[in-house]
Amino acid sequence: MNEKEARKKYFEAIGNERKIERLLKQLQEIENPSALLLAYCAACESMMAQFSWNPYTKLAQVNKSFDLFKEAIKEDSQNTEIRFLRFSVQHNVPDFLRKNREFEEDKTVLVENFDKADFDTEFRTFLIGYLKDSGRFEKSELEVLG
Template sequence: MKSLLILIFSVSTLTLNAQNLVSYRDLMKKGVESETATKTLVENSKKAFESTKKPIFEAFYAMGNLLLAKHAGNPMKRFSYFRKGKSALDNAAKTDPKNVEIRFLRYVTQQQAPAFLGYNKDMKADKELILREYKNLEDKDLVQRIKRHFKIG
């Protein structure tokens, strides 16, 4: 009976965590067009990271800052948000180097970053890890996003 309760708790925790990550991914997608969604992403991920210290939430905080750079009108503010996002994203990848989602977020960011920023040194290693490991993920939403991005059947 005790084993069954532990199993149920573990599965429900994984399910809640996956649903939570989907909401962050959705906010990130909305944040491309909406500054309000971006600010919500920054606030929520910052709180989640501060309370859990999980690198995935630092990565979403980073993505929020990178999206704020897109919405900022002032070039100095843009660069400031970019640096903050880049630093947080690299730190998350350093803290949890085997996390496919963090590496995917960094890969996509580096792929889309303007060349003059010079933020592209990890693309090859990130892509190799993503393509090698995505098939082993239990998070079907993330698998689908990776497949769409890399145009995998």
Template sequence: MKLLNVLILAISITVLSLDVSTVRNAYKEAAQDSSKIEAFSKLLTNVSKNDDVTLVAYKGAAIALLARNEKRIKDKKDLFVEGISYVEYAIEKAPNNIEVRFIRLGIQENTPKILKYKGDIEEDKQFILKQFKNINSSNLRNHIKDYILQSKSFSDEEKSVFSR
């Protein structure tokens, strides 16, 4: 019983010690370089649905990214669906969390049409456009801004607001 308590404490400390800005940067790198997906995923191994919803959404993104490297289509789809379940869970728990919406937008925008996971792009985009000014973290603001400026979902007019 004591061993179980120590193990739970160790896992909790690991999750609590995760710095969100480190996770953000790892996500950005993994999304751009498939050789970094595994490291990003390992960073979030101990995150569960009981943890901070932002970390839960990033874990979902990590699992969805892992699907890219699978050989068999069924394995790709199964991993993708598992990853998306984490992202959707996070949105269900915190629908007004801009970072969680941003994560879903990034996944939907970069997912093949065959997976039929593109239904909330416009909703998330509008949410981000309206709430961007309320972000307190400069790290998060820059992270989202960088994505918007290269995104195909945002018009040149919408991007011009962020390039000032």
């Protein structure tokens, strides 16, 4: 599976436990995944937490997700898509878990590198809409995004 396939499958699977679980399994089977594929694996781990009824399982999956994000960002710290994925997970994780400490760091990378990212028009439009709707960006930051 390449990165564009992972992106397509991920966004098609949002909200669907079976699809996320299947994608997570496929991503986990990849030997030596790229930093971006590792980030998609992290995002899937976090998403699986929403389907678990056990709070300990939820927390374990969120923690695993953030460990994987840390590894992906260590490998490719300026990758806009990785930063977006972590930003979106942080945006949806409850504040009491204290997993949203990298918002400013991710926002900075997103704003500084967005125009250099290799996104098709549809995905770029989706990202801009998501970031605007998040309510976590200043107007001046959003203007830079497009």
